[in-house]
Amino acid sequence: MSTVLVVDDDPNVRQILREYVEREGHRVLEAADSSFARKAMAQERVDLIFLDVLMPGESGTALCHSIKDDPECQGMKVILLTGFDGERAWSQGLRSGADIFLVKPVNRERIKVLLEELLTPERLA
Numbered sequence: 001m002s003t004v005l006v007v008d009d010d011p012n013v014r015q016i017l018r019e020y021v022e023r024e025g026h027r028v029l030e031a032a033d034s035s036f037a038r039k040a041m042a043q044e045r046v047d048l049i050f051l052d053v054l055m056p057g058e059s060g061t062a063l064c065h066s067i068k069d070d071p072e073c074q075g076m077k078v079i080l081l082t083g084f085d086g087e088r089a090w091s092q093g094l095r096s097g098a099d100i101f102l103v104k105p106v107n108r109e110r111i112k113v114l115l116e117e118l119l120t121p122e123r124l125a
Contacts, residue, residue, distance in 0.1 A: 008052040034058035053082040061096040068097035
């Protein structure tokens with residue numbers, strides 16, 4: 001069982017993702033912003049993080065940069081989430097180092113496929 005951290009300031013988005021991820025047999029942690037996300041990652045080993053781009057305080061793209069630059073987080077997969085589907089949003093997502101960039105609202109079947117792809121033992125090594 002993998003541990004997935006869902007970081008979004010919208011509790012409805014966190015709840016939906018929690019349900020989708022738990023349905024696939026993974027453990028879920030939640031955080032409403034980057035500060036709480038950092039605390040969760042310091043206390044627990046996280047395999048994958050769903051990370052909202054726009055949140056109060058530190059942005060999701062800034063946190064993604066930090067995660068990808070931190071040797072302690074090596075191997076952690078990051079899926080950036082945004083409500084905006086435009087060239088600028090995609091460009092920021094790619095530059096942040098995210099593994100996947102998704103536009104909300106999320107789809108249960110797409111989440112299932114991403115979990116299967118990103119949380120294989122080979123990908124987590």
